[in-house]
Amino acid sequence: MHPANLKPPMVNLGIDVRGIDKTFGSGDSRTPVLKQTTFHAELGKLTFLVGPSGCGKTTLLSIIAGTLHADGGEIDVLGHRLDKMKGGAVTKFRARHLGFIFQQFNLLPTLTAAENVSVPLVIQGWSPSKAEKQACLTLERVGMSNRCNYRPSKLSGGQQQRVAIARALVHEPPLIICDEPTSSLDSENGQQVMQLLRNAASQANRLVLVVTHDSRVYKYADAMAEMEDGRILRTFNSQDEIARHTSTN
Amino acid sequence: MFRLALKMLVGDSAKYLMLISGIVFATVLMTQGFSLFCGLLSWTFSTLRNVEVPIWVADPKVEQVNDNKPLRDTDVNRVRSVQGVAWAVPLYQGNMQARLADGSSKMITLLGIDSSTLIGAPARLVAGRLEDLRLPNTVIIDEYGVERLSQDSNKKIGIGDVFEINDHEARIVGICKAVRSFTGGPYVYTTYERAVQYVPQQRKLLTFVLAAPQPGLDAEVVALRIQKETGLGAYTSEQLMWSTIRWYFVNTGIPINVGTIVMIGFIIGAAITAQTFYNFVLENTRNLAALMAMGASTRRLCAMLMLQAITVGFIGYGIGLGVVTLLGTQLLRLGRVPFLMLWQVPVGVFVAILIICLFSALLGIIRIARLEPAIVFR
Numbered sequence: 001m002h003p004a005n006l007k008p009p010m011v012n013l014g015i016d017v018r019g020i021d022k023t024f025g026s027g028d029s030r031t032p033v034l035k036q037t038t039f040h041a042e043l044g045k046l047t048f049l050v051g052p053s054g055c056g057k058t059t060l061l062s063i064i065a066g067t068l069h070a071d072g073g074e075i076d077v078l079g080h081r082l083d084k085m086k087g088g089a090v091t092k093f094r095a096r097h098l099g100f101i102f103q104q105f106n107l108l109p110t111l112t113a114a115e116n117v118s119v120p121l122v123i124q125g126w127s128p129s130k131a132e133k134q135a136c137l138t139l140e141r142v143g144m145s146n147r148c149n150y151r152p153s154k155l156s157g158g159q160q161q162r163v164a165i166a167r168a169l170v171h172e173p174p175l176i177i178c179d180e181p182t183s184s185l186d187s188e189n190g191q192q193v194m195q196l197l198r199n200a201a202s203q204a205n206r207l208v209l210v211v212t213h214d215s216r217v218y219k220y221a222d223a224m225a226e227m228e229d230g231r232i233l234r235t236f237n238s239q240d241e242i243a244r245h246t247s248t249n
Numbered sequence: 250m251f252r253l254a255l256k257m258l259v260g261d262s263a264k265y266l267m268l269i270s271g272i273v274f275a276t277v278l279m280t281q282g283f284s285l286f287c288g289l290l291s292w293t294f295s296t297l298r299n300v301e302v303p304i305w306v307a308d309p310k311v312e313q314v315n316d317n318k319p320l321r322d323t324d325v326n327r328v329r330s331v332q333g334v335a336w337a338v339p340l341y342q343g344n345m346q347a348r349l350a351d352g353s354s355k356m357i358t359l360l361g362i363d364s365s366t367l368i369g370a371p372a373r374l375v376a377g378r379l380e381d382l383r384l385p386n387t388v389i390i391d392e393y394g395v396e397r398l399s400q401d402s403n404k405k406i407g408i409g410d411v412f413e414i415n416d417h418e419a420r421i422v423g424i425c426k427a428v429r430s431f432t433g434g435p436y437v438y439t440t441y442e443r444a445v446q447y448v449p450q451q452r453k454l455l456t457f458v459l460a461a462p463q464p465g466l467d468a469e470v471v472a473l474r475i476q477k478e479t480g481l482g483a484y485t486s487e488q489l490m491w492s493t494i495r496w497y498f499v500n501t502g503i504p505i506n507v508g509t510i511v512m513i514g515f516i517i518g519a520a521i522t523a524q525t526f527y528n529f530v531l532e533n534t535r536n537l538a539a540l541m542a543m544g545a546s547t548r549r550l551c552a553m554l555m556l557q558a559i560t561v562g563f564i565g566y567g568i569g570l571g572v573v574t575l576l577g578t579q580l581l582r583l584g585r586v587p588f589l590m591l592w593q594v595p596v597g598v599f600v601a602i603l604i605i606c607l608f609s610a611l612l613g614i615i616r617i618a619r620l621e622p623a624i625v626f627r
Contacts (some may be wrong), residue, residue, distance in 0.1 A: 011603075058627065061626060062623040065540075067542050067622040067625070068623040076621075091545075092544065094544040095545075100539070100542050102625055103537070103626075106535060106536060106625060108253075108256075108257060109260065109261075109536075110260020111256055111258070111260070113257065117255070122250055122253060123544045128252050246271065
C-alpha cells in the first residue's frame, strides 16, 4: 500500500476521503484520474493539495466540494457523508457549509463588489439589502471597504481576488475551497491573498483547503498533501515538515 | 436571486438591447401584419358597415357582399310577403365612373337606397340634409369622395357641385362619413330609382333587398324563413360579413401574403432572441457554474433565466406595441391604409412573444440542466 494511504480513517476530521475512484470518458478514451485515493484534512488548518498538472488535484477538490460525483469510495466532509447525499441535499450542503475561491475569481461582471459578496447570503434566502450590509462588513475585513460599489472591471486582479475571498467568508462557512487562488496574481498580491486565507484558517472550526502549483506560498500551509498520478503521494502535517520538503526540492 | 438575475441581464447592455430589439422587431412585424390584415378584411365588408340593416337578401349564388348577381324588382314584394318581415326595401350597389367637370373620371361605389324610407342612408352626415336626396339628380358622397373627386382640381368639391355618372347629372347635397371600400372607390349615395337611371340599362338591376324582422323576432330565423319561402339567399348582417371574409380568405392572396409577413416576424424575432439569449447563457456559463457551486439550485437558475426571458419579452412587447400603435394612428390619420387593431391582435401577438421567450429560455435551461458546477474548477 502506498505510504500516504497508511493513515487510518478518522471520523472527526474536517475532510475524510477514503478509497475514491474517478474515471472520465469511456472505451478507448477512458482515463482513470483518481485511484483508490485517500485524503484527510483537519479543521483549524490551512491545508494545501499540491502536485503536477493532471495528477487529479482539481478532480479531488471537486469531489470534496460536492460538485462532482466519485465513482466509488467514501467522502466524509464536516461529518456529512457526501457520497450518500442526493443532488438537492448536496446543493444545500454547499450553500451552508462551503465557501469558494476560484482561480479566475468568477465574480459576476454586472454586479458591484458588495453585490458579488452578498451572493452566498442571497442564495441562503437573505434579503438583498441585509445581505449587502453584511457583505460590506466582510469587505472591510479584507481591506476593500472603499471598493464596495465598484464593479469587478474597475478592480485589479488582487482586489478581485480579495472580493472573492470576502464572498467565500461572508456566510462564515466551516470549509473554504480554493482553486489556485494565487495563480492569476503577481507575487505581492499572491502573498496578500495567502495572508487573508491564513487568517481565515486560524479559526478552530474552519478548514481552508487550497489547491495550488505556486511553491512561493507553501510557507503559509499548516498541512500539505502531495498528489501524483491520482493518489496522495506524501502528506506533511506541520510547517516544519513542509519547509524541509520545500527546501530539498 | 431574481434581483441578481435582472442585474445580470441589464448589466450586459449590448446583449440586453439586442434581446429587446429582437422582441420589438417581432412585435412590430406581427402586430402590423395582423392589423393590416384585419383592416383589409374590414374593407371587404364596408358596405355592411355603411348600410346598417339586419337582413340582406340576394341571389342564392351570391357569396359575398361585393358580389353582384341582380334580382328582379318584384323580389322586394316577395320578401315583404314573408311572415315575420317588418319591412323590405331595394338596394343597388355597383361600381361606376364619375366624370368630373375637368373631364377626368374616377371610380365610385354607387349605392341606391329606397327613396321613401331612406333606409340604408349614411348614419353620420357631416354636411347637408338627408332629405335632399329626394330632390332631382342629387347624391351624397363620403369624405373620401370629397378628397378623391377633388384630387385633380384646385378647388375642393363640396355641396352644390356637380359631376356626371354615365352622362347623368349628379349634384352633391350632402357629405357623410363612411368606411372605405375594398375596391378603393368612394361611396356615392342616391335613391334606388336614380341609381337605376345612372346604370346602363339591364333587365335586372336590384342588387340586394334589405329587410328587418318584426319586433321580437330573431333576424336569423326570419332570414331562414325568407330563404325557404322565396328561394333567395337571405343572411343576417353578421352571416354575410363572415361569408365575405371567408370568400376573401379562400379566393385572394391576402391571407398568404399577410401570413408570410407575420411568420417572418415570428421566425426572425425568435431567431434573434433565442440566439442572443443562448449566447448570453453560454458567455455566463462559468458564472452560472460558480453560482451552482455556491449552492444555487438548477431550478433556481432556471427560474432566473425564465425571469430574464419574460422581462425582455414584456419590455420588448410593450415598446413594439407602442411603435405599432403610433404608426397605426398616423396611418389612420392619412386614411389610405387599412389598419384595424382588434383586441385579439395584441393578445395573439403577446402569446406569440411569450412562446418566443419561453423557447429562448428553454434553450438556456437545457444548457443549465446539463451544466456541471465542477467546470468552474477547470
